Amino acid sequence: MTSPLLEVSGVTLQYKTPRHLVTATYRVDFSVHQGDRYVMLGPSGCGKSTLLKAVGGFMAPVEGSIRIRGRNVDSPGPDRMMVFQEFEQLMPWKTVYQNVIFPMKVTRKFAAAEAAARADAVIEKVGLTKFCDIYPHMLSGGMKMRVAIARAMALEPDILLMDEPFAALDALTRRTMQQELLSLWDQLRFTVLFVTHSIEEAIVIGSRILVLSPHPGRVRAELDTEGLDHNSIGKIEFGTLSKRIHSLLFDEVPHHHAREGIQA
Amino acid sequence: MNAQPQHKPAPTHRPEFETELADTSLVGDVERPLTFVERIVNNEAVQRLTILVVLIVIWEIYARWLNNSLLFPTFTETVATFSKDIANGVLVDRTITSLRTLAIGYAFGLAFAAVFTTVAVASGIGTRILSTLTAMFNPLPAIALLPLALIWFGLGTPSLVFVIIHSVLWAVALNTLVGFRSVPETLRMSGRNVGLSGARYVGLILIPAAFPSILAGLKIGWAFAWRTLVAAELVFGVSARSGGIGWYIFEARNDLDTATVFAGLLTVILIGLAVESVIFRAIEARTVNLWGMQR
Numbered sequence: 148m149t150s151p152l153l154e155v156s157g158v159t160l161q162y163k164t165p166r167h168l169v170t171a172t173y174r175v176d177f178s179v180h181q182g183d184r185y186v187m188l189g190p191s192g193c194g195k196s197t198l199l200k201a202v203g204g205f206m207a208p209v210e211g212s213i214r215i216r217g218r219n220v221d222s223p224g225p226d227r228m229m230v231f232q233e234f235e236q237l238m239p240w241k242t243v244y245q246n247v248i249f250p251m252k253v254t255r256k257f258a259a260a261e262a263a264a265r266a267d268a269v270i271e272k273v274g275l276t277k278f279c280d281i282y283p284h285m286l287s288g289g290m291k292m293r294v295a296i297a298r299a300m301a302l303e304p305d306i307l308l309m310d311e312p313f314a315a316l317d318a319l320t321r322r323t324m325q326q327e328l329l330s331l332w333d334q335l336r337f338t339v340l341f342v343t344h345s346i347e348e349a350i351v352i353g354s355r356i357l358v359l360s361p362h363p364g365r366v367r368a369e370l371d372t373e374g375l376d377h378n379s380i381g382k383i384e385f386g387t388l389s390k391r392i393h394s395l396l397f398d399e400v401p402h403h404h405a406r407e408g409i410q411a
Numbered sequence: 412m413n414a415q416p417q418h419k420p421a422p423t424h425r426p427e428f429e430t431e432l433a434d435t436s437l438v439g440d441v442e443r444p445l446t447f448v449e450r451i452v453n454n455e456a457v458q459r460l461t462i463l464v465v466l467i468v469i470w471e472i473y474a475r476w477l478n479n480s481l482l483f484p485t486f487t488e489t490v491a492t493f494s495k496d497i498a499n500g501v502l503v504d505r506t507i508t509s510l511r512t513l514a515i516g517y518a519f520g521l522a523f524a525a526v527f528t529t530v531a532v533a534s535g536i537g538t539r540i541l542s543t544l545t546a547m548f549n550p551l552p553a554i555a556l557l558p559l560a561l562i563w564f565g566l567g568t569p570s571l572v573f574v575i576i577h578s579v580l581w582a583v584a585l586n587t588l589v590g591f592r593s594v595p596e597t598l599r600m601s602g603r604n605v606g607l608s609g610a611r612y613v614g615l616i617l618i619p620a621a622f623p624s625i626l627a628g629l630k631i632g633w634a635f636a637w638r639t640l641v642a643a644e645l646v647f648g649v650s651a652r653s654g655g656i657g658w659y660i661f662e663a664r665n666d667l668d669t670a671t672v673f674a675g676l677l678t679v680i681l682i683g684l685a686v687e688s689v690i691f692r693a694i695e696a697r698t699v700n701l702w703g704m705q706r
Contacts, residue, residue, distance in 0.1 A: 205600060223603045233597040239702040240619040250605040253615070284703025302605075 150217075151178035152338055153202065153306055157211030159363075160197050171197035172364035174211065177357050179306065179340055184332060186341045186353030186372075190396060194364030195342045199310050202340060203229050215305060225254045228299035232311040234291045237283040237298075244270065244279040247298045256302060269301040272331065289320040296328070300337065307339040313348070325351055326377060346389045346396075350375050358395045367395050459688070484670040493674040502659065506678060509655030512568055513640050516575025520632060523576065524583040529613055531584075532591050545585045553578035553639040557646060571643050578635035586628025590621025623699045630691055634683070641679055 155178065160171040171194035179185045187195040200206050202213055204223040213220040215227065228250070230236070237246050247270055251262035270276055273293040283291055292312055299307055313321040325348065332339070343349050349356050350372050358368040372388065379385045451457055467486050474485035484492075496502035531541035553574045560570035594617055602616035618625065644657025654662070656678055663671035699705040 203600075203604065205603070223600070223606065225605045227604075229601065229604050231597045231601065233595070235595045236597045236601045238598070238601075238616075238619065239704055240622070240698070253605050253607060253611075282702055 152181050152183075152216060153179040153340070154214045155198070155202070155211070156214075158198070158201065158208045158213060159210035160194060160201055160206065161209050162197065162206065170363040172359075175359075175364060175366055177366065177369065179338060181338055182336050184339050184341065184352055184354040186343060186349045186356045187359060188343055188346065188349040188353075188356050188392065188396075189359030189364065189367075190344060190361050192361040192364075193359040194361075195344075195359055196310055198359075198364065199229075199308050199340065199342050202306075203227050203308050225250060225256065225302055226305045227308055228302055228304040229308045229310065230292075230295045230299050230312045232314050234283075234288055234315065236295055237291055239283055242280050242282055243275055243286070243294050246283065246294055247301055250298060250302045254302065262301075265301050269297045272300075272334075273297045273327070287320075288316050289324060292316065292324060293327070296331075300331070300335070303337075305338065307337055309339060309341045311342055311344070314343070314345075321348075322377070328352065329376060346392050347380065349392070350385065350388060351377055351380070356392070358392060360396070481667065481669055484673050488670045489673040489677060492670040493677055496671070496674060502656075502674065502678060505654060505656045505659040506682070509640060509644065509657070510682075512571050512655065513575060513636055515568075516572040516640070517579055517633065517636050519572065520576045520579025520636065521583060521629075523580050524587060524628075524632075527580070527584050528587045528591065529610070531588055532613065532617065538588065541584060541588060545581050545588070548577065549581040549585055551577075553635065554642050554646070557643055561647065566647060570647075571640060574639050574643055575636045578639040579632040582632040582635055583625075583628040586631065587621065587625050590624025590628075591617050593624065594620040622702075623704045626691070626694065626699060630687070633686060633691075637679075637683060637686075 156176050158175045159173050162169055162171060175194075175198060177185075187198060189195050197206070201208055202215075202220065204220050204227065207221065220227075238249065241249060244266060248262055248266040251257050251265065252259075257265060267276075270279060273296060275290060275293055275297070278286065278290065283294065286294070296312070313324050316324060328339075329352070331337075341349075341352055343352070354371070354373045356368075356370045356372055357366060358370065359365065360367045370388070370392070375385060375388070445453070471486040474480075474483050474488075477483050480488060493502070527541055527544075531537040556574050556577055557570065560573040564570040564573060598616065598620055602612055607615060640655065641657040641660075644655040645661050656675055660672055660675035660679075663669075663675060695705070
C-alpha cells in the first residue's frame with residue numbers, strides 16, 4: 148500500500164468565541180489516499196467543517212499534526228483548494244473565466260498560455276462555456292458552484308477540500324451536481340475530502356466515510372462505500388448501510404453500555 | 412379547553428386529470444420589446460432632466476413675479492451673466508483655479524487615506540488607532556481648521572490644500588475601513604487559499620470586494636472637498652490675483668451683483684452635478700453595477 152496523501156493524527160482543534168473556548172474535535176486520526184473520495188460525515192457540532200479548515204491551513208491544531216505529502220500544514224496554500232458552501236466565494240468583480248484563471252495567475256503554477264487553455268478546458272467540462280464572460284451575480288446557485296469547482300480543479304491541487312458544497316442548492320440541482328462531481332472524478336481521478344451532514348450524500352459521493360460523533364468531534368467509524376451511487380438508492384444494501392450509519396451517529400445506547408461495562 | 416372530540420379534517424378525494432396546454436396565441440409574443448415611448452419614460456436621464464426643467468420653470472416664474480433682480484434674479488438673467496462670464500474667460504479662469512486646488516487636495520487626501528487604511532487593516536491596534544482618529548476628526552468641520560491653516564501655511568493654496576485633505580481623508584478612510592471589515596469571510600478565505608497575503612491580498616481581494624463602500628467614500632469625500640474649497644475661498648479668497656470660484660461669488664456680492672452671485676452658485680452646482688452624474692456614474696456603471704454589487 149502506498150503512503151497516504153493526507154495524514155491527520157491526533158488532531159485536537161479549539162477555537163474561541165467571545166465567551167467560550169470551544170473544543171471542536173478531540174484527537175482525530177484519519178488518512179486520505181490518492182484518488183479517495185473521502186467523506187467526513189457527522190451531525191452539526193462534530194467539528195467536521197473546522198477539521199476541513201484545519202486541513203486547509205486556516206487554523207492550527209492545538210494538539211496532533213496534519214501532514215500532506217509528508218509536509219506539515221501550517222498555512223493556506225493552493226495545493227489544498229477549498230470549495231465552500233457559500234456562493235460568495237466567487238469574486239463578483241471577475242467574470243466566470245477570470246474567476247477560474249485567477250488562482251492560476253496568482254500562483255504562477257502554469258504559464259499564461261497554458262493557464263488560458265486549462266481554464267477553457269475546465270469551464271467546458273462543467274458546461275459553462277457559453278457563460279465565460281458573465282459575472283457571477285447573473286448565474287444560478289448551481290452554476291456558481293460549478294465555477295467554484297472548476298476554479299479549484301483547474302489548479303490541479305493535491306487535494307480538493309469541499310465544505311458542504313451542495314448544501315445551499317435545491318434538491319434537484321444538488322443531485323445533478325453530485326452526479327457531475329462523480330463523472331468529473333471518473334475522468335480526472337482527483338483526490339477529494341468532502342464534508343457533509345447528509346447520510347445519503349455521503350454514501351453516494353464517498354468511497355470512504357469517516358463517521359464523527361459530536362461535542363467534541365471524535366472518530367466513530369470509517370466505512371468503505373466504494374461502488375454505491377445514485378443507482379443504489381433504494382437497494383437493500385444502501386438502506387442497510389444508511390441505517391448502520393444512522394445508528395452510529397445517533398444511537399448512543401450500545402456505546403454507553405460498552406463504557407459502563409468497562410467501568411464495572 | 413372543551414372536552415368535545417376533535418374533528419380532524421381529512422383531505423377530500425378529487426379526481427386526477429391531465430389536460431392539453433392552454434393556447435397562448437392570443438397573448439402574442441411572450442417577450443415583447445418595449446416601445447420607443449415606454450423606453451423614453453423609463454430612462455433615468457430623461458426623468459432627471461424633466462425634474463431640472465420643472466425646477467427652472469418654477470424659478471423663472473417666481474423671479475418674474477418678485478420682479479427684484481437685486482434679491483432674486485431670473486433664470487434667464489443668470490444664464491446671460493453666466494454665458495457672458497464664460498465667454499470673456501473670467502468664470503473659466505476662476506473655475507480652473509478652484510479645480511486645480513481641489514485636484515491636488517483630493518489626490519493627497521486619497522493617498523493619505525490609502526496609506527492609513529492599509530496600515531490599519533494590517534493589525535488590530537492599527538484599526539483601533541484609525542477608528543479613534545476618524546471618530547475625532549470626521550465630525551470636525553474642515554473649515555474650522557482654516558484659521559489654523561492660515562497661521563501654519565499662510566495665505567494661499569497650501570492652506571486650501573490642507574483643509575481639503577482634512578475633509579477628504581477621514582471620510583474616505585472611514586468608508587474604506589468599514590468596507591474592508593464587511594468583506595465576507597468566505598471571500599477572504601478563498602483569497603488566502605491561493606496564497607495571497609500582504610499588499611497583494613489588499614489589492615486583489617479587499618479593495619475590489621470593498622469597492623461599493625470605497626466608492627461611497629470617494630463620493631462623500633469629493634462633496635466635502637468641493638464644499639470646503641468654495642467656503643474657504645469665500646473666507647480669504649485670493650492670492651496673487653488668482654481667486655477661485657468662491658472668490659468670484661464673494662466679489663460679486665460686494666458689488667451687489669446678485670445675478671453674478673447666482674451665476675457663480677450655478678457653476679458650483681453644475682460642476683457638482685457633472686462630477687456626480689458623469690464621472691461617478693461612469694465609474695459605477697463599469698464597476699459595482701456591472702458586478703452586481705449595487706443595483
